[in-house]
């Protein structure tokens with residue numbers, strides 16, 4: 001009998017900072033790790049530990065452990081990395097936070113992937129197996145207009161329950177370079193789109209369940225988005241995604257989005273003062289209210305994301321924002337606290353001005369004030385944000401939004417209830 005060599009075994013870890021209870025079944029799995037798995041040669045066995053669902057198997061033997069980290073996950077990612085390395089298992093860190101602070105990450109890892117995994121991952125694995133792992137693997141800064149990525153390997157989610165595992169991207173990158181956002185420096189300053197036929201083929205491999213596009217702005221370049229939407233018509237999809245509100249300036253595009261099976265779209269309003277996004281949010285004389293209404297009228301749920309804490313925000317911002325939400329009635333308003341993430345122009349500015357309160361990364365999570373605002377105290381900004389959330393998800397506000405969205409009454413109610421639950425729970429936690 002011969003002893004077949006065992007295949008190398010990769011463990012991919014999604015660190016979690018808190019347990020979510022039942023809400024974990026309504027989360028999306030990590031597309032970051034799904035794509036790292038997809039870029040891994042089939043000769044490797046790949047296992048996922050998602051801390052929302054699993055305990056990390058610290059005492060098992062793996063050839064390599066790969067851990068992803070957004071900034072708020074970095075501290076936990078480092079704890080897990082240290083634990084594996086103490087047991088002699090090599091660790092590689094990747095994702096947004098290790099990309100912008102590779103030296104910090106290297107204190108906890110044998111190697112760091114800087115940027116997108118696809119161009120460097122196979123070389124890294126090969127180097128590891130040949131005993132010549134380097135400390136950093138830097139992917140070239142993306143450019144151009146074409147995106148080629150392997151289809152996601154969804155089998156790593158077997159046995160775990162998520163809202164859906166049918167997530168993918170049609171595009172990466174963004175030319176707008178907003179100072180608070182990391183996407184342009186990290187993913188390049190152009191919209192790179194996948195080939196529409198490749199996307200359609202991947203979609204055909206899905207069951208007809210909810211599909212979520214995790215692009216920053218799937219409709220960013222309408223000329224390139226339209227052929228994708230055309231191919232999606234007739235596939236019987238129900239999909240959600242994220243886009244710039246400006247797409248609604250083109251009624252034909254809105255119609256096509258609806259016909260392709262879109263049920264919900266997340267749009268960044270950023271600030272109701274109309275500033276802080278480097279690109280005009282409205283044109284052709286349409287107001288944000290007109291555009292939101294146009295999308296709603298096409299039967300699409302609009303989730304409007306609004307940030308509190310910009311330098312021109314004073315005490316009046318809370319009432320102004322609530323008035324905007326009442327008047328425009330997006331199906332779901334979402335309020336965030338401005339967070340200066342490392343690697344962004346905003347972080348550099350606040351750091352230079354001595355306005356960062358600390359660099360405790362786990363608190364860089366959009367729900368804590370981590371810097372000194374200009375026209376408000378940190379305490380007042382925090383309290384105003386909480387009160388605004390409570391007001392926006394009071395029963396009376398929910399019902400008046402639903403009344404303003406006569407198409408899809410039931411869907412709107414269901415989404416609002418799903419949002420109200422965790423919103424109220426967070427409130428209880430913090431009182």
Ligand code: B12
Nearest residue numbers: 028029030031032066067068070071094095116117214366
């Ligand atoms: C989709 C998305 C979400 C989804 C996540 C769904 C999921 N579970 O995948 C949702 C809506 C839930 C979400 C929530 C949040 N998000 Co978010 N999100 C995104 C978005 C738009 C795309 C992320 C994505 O999946 N990209 C596709 C994958 C393939 O790309 P990737 O993550 O970069 O991974 C590649 C490389 O980084 C690298 N890589 C990544 N990990 C690893 C690991 C290893 C081992 C290796 C080798 C390589 C590697 O290889 C991958 C393939 O190339 C990004 C913006 C962006 N473009 O990155 C923001 C972004 C990641 N989110 C961000 C934030 C802040 C949040 C929240 C904290 C905000 C909030 N309070 O709502 C929460 C946190 C939620 C949580 N889980 O804890 C910030 C992170 C900034 C930072 N420095 O941390 C981003 C960058 C948005 C921004 N413009 O600033 N988000």
